[in-house]
Amino acid sequence: MSDTVLTNVDGKPLSQRGIDTRRRVLDASERVFAELGYHEASIVKVTEAAGVAQGTFYLYFDSKKAVFDELVRDLNRRVRHAMKEGSSQGKTRLEAELLGFDAYFRFTAEHPALYRIIRQAEFVSPEMLEYHYERLSAGYVEALQAAVETGEVGAIDPEVTAWALMGLGEMIGMRWILWGKGKALPDDVWQELGRIIRGVLEADT
Amino acid sequence: MSDTVLTNVDGKPLSQRGIDTRRRVLDASERVFAELGYHEASIVKVTEAAGVAQGTFYLYFDSKKAVFDELVRDLNRRVRHAMKEGSSQGKTRLEAELLGFDAYFRFTAEHPALYRIIRQAEFVSPEMLEYHYERLSAGYVEALQAAVETGEVGAIDPEVTAWALMGLGEMIGMRWILWGKGKALPDDVWQELGRIIRGVLEADT
DNA sequence: CCGAAACCTGAATCGGGTCTCAGGTTCCCC
DNA sequence: GGGGAACCTGAGACCCGATTCAGGTTTCGG
Numbered sequence: 001m002s003d004t005v006l007t008n009v010d011g012k013p014l015s016q017r018g019i020d021t022r023r024r025v026l027d028a029s030e031r032v033f034a035e036l037g038y039h040e041a042s043i044v045k046v047t048e049a050a051g052v053a054q055g056t057f058y059l060y061f062d063s064k065k066a067v068f069d070e071l072v073r074d075l076n077r078r079v080r081h082a083m084k085e086g087s088s089q090g091k092t093r094l095e096a097e098l099l100g101f102d103a104y105f106r107f108t109a110e111h112p113a114l115y116r117i118i119r120q121a122e123f124v125s126p127e128m129l130e131y132h133y134e135r136l137s138a139g140y141v142e143a144l145q146a147a148v149e150t151g152e153v154g155a156i157d158p159e160v161t162a163w164a165l166m167g168l169g170e171m172i173g174m175r176w177i178l179w180g181k182g183k184a185l186p187d188d189v190w191q192e193l194g195r196i197i198r199g200v201l202e203a204d205t
Numbered sequence: 206m207s208d209t210v211l212t213n214v215d216g217k218p219l220s221q222r223g224i225d226t227r228r229r230v231l232d233a234s235e236r237v238f239a240e241l242g243y244h245e246a247s248i249v250k251v252t253e254a255a256g257v258a259q260g261t262f263y264l265y266f267d268s269k270k271a272v273f274d275e276l277v278r279d280l281n282r283r284v285r286h287a288m289k290e291g292s293s294q295g296k297t298r299l300e301a302e303l304l305g306f307d308a309y310f311r312f313t314a315e316h317p318a319l320y321r322i323i324r325q326a327e328f329v330s331p332e333m334l335e336y337h338y339e340r341l342s343a344g345y346v347e348a349l350q351a352a353v354e355t356g357e358v359g360a361i362d363p364e365v366t367a368w369a370l371m372g373l374g375e376m377i378g379m380r381w382i383l384w385g386k387g388k389a390l391p392d393d394v395w396q397e398l399g400r401i402i403r404g405v406l407e408a409d410t
Numbered sequence: 411c412c413g414a415a416a417c418c419t420g421a422a423t424c425g426g427g428t429c430t431c432a433g434g435t436t437c438c439c440c
Numbered sequence: 441g442g443g444g445a446a447c448c449t450g451a452g453a454c455c456c457g458a459t460t461c462a463g464g465t466t467t468c469g470g
Contacts, residue, residue: 017446043427122242123243156400201404213416260418261418263460415469
């Protein structure tokens with residue numbers, strides 16, 4: 001994790017003013033891409049939302065796709081951070097897993113852009129789609145692997161289990177957070193999700 | 206399920222020749238949309254792939270979005286049919302579930318268009334995205350509900366469980382079928398998936 | 411074999427998108 | 441308070457796409 005210096009398209013480092021403008025454009029991109037989707041989100045709309053001229057966009061990003069890729073990286077970093085933060089409070093693997101899910105759902109509620117942008121990546125930037133899921137699953141795998149090694153959970157396959165948990169969380173999040181009214185998981189759904197995750201972490205006896 | 210008569214855009218029934226041409230355009234759409242994505246898939250490319258002129262497209266479909274919607278309905282009908290077919294051979298709920306997954310993975314291997322088109326629906330046609338998942342989950346719910354009622358599985362919530370299974374299947378399918386080389390689930394992954402599904406169907410003791 | 415219905419054609423219309431660039435403006439150090 | 445570096449502007453060059461439509465071709469019952 002090296003801190004990379006922000007640069008303009010020519011590779012020159014930015015002044016504080018440049019850094020701020022770049023951030024404004026990136027944030028505006030998140031909003032506009034999330035609301036309209038990649039293709040409907042024109043550079044005109046993004047720059048309007050950011051309050052800058054069209055040309056300014058190209059001072060900081062090579063292309064429309066480049067800002068999309070960066071958005072994926074940015075959101076990915078942020079969810080993983082939120083999830084790690086949440087799960088770190090857990091005393092057992094199961095508790096940690098549930099807290100991680102909770103953090104994930106909260107993040108989803110606050111940043112629907114995550115879903116909406118990832119969905120588009122399939123065609124806009126397939127490599128970023130893989131990047132996102134690979135990194136997300138890596139976090140799970142690591143934690144599950146550790147839990148297997150300490151004997152806290154039985155003989156499960158961390159890789160397959162990680163992807164299963166990820167898929168299950170994504171779908172539940174879509175159904176109850178994204179499509180739901182309250183922007184939070186209803187209690188009974190949360191209960192049931194607990195049961196399911198418990199089942200998933202249970203090795204054959 | 207009423208058989209609907211195929212018509213041109215004015216609502217007139219088609220002759221056999223018309224039916225064939227319409228089908229050619231729809232099939233070409235599936236191929237082109239799956240390969241290039243909705244936005245890159247121009248009507249020019251679709252009609253070229255179908256071997257007809259651009260105008261012909263509009264004899265059978267109102268718009269580019271209309272053919273997309275129909276594609277979703279078509280693929281949805283076909284996966285559900287394949288899954289029902291597969292799971293109906295199962296003697297127990299678990300066995301049926303596994304056979305359903307197997308059918309789903311086979312379908313995915315043969316029709317990657319399913320994933321690729323559904324992903325796009327988020328922005329192209331949100332109502333079709335919901336349509337797809339709602340109908341898919343409905344199949345699960347019905348079967349799970351029945352199994353709960355006969356006491357074959359314990360006190361699980363069919364709705365939440367259905368969406369969890371769906372999400373898990375989708376993610377595993379993406380990772381090992383769509384991204385994988387062999388277009389089939391490796392044995393060890395399949396084993397592990399069995400364990401996971403078993404866990405998901407297990408009510409609290 | 412004729413006439414109308416059904417089908418097919420593809421150039422043209424119209425709208426809109428990304429990215430460039432020549433010309434300002436602001437900042438900041440000396 | 442002057443000057444160069446960094447930053448910003450927005451009109452327009454250039455490209456591409458969905459949809460239409462006036463005119464041709466095929467089919468088929470009688």
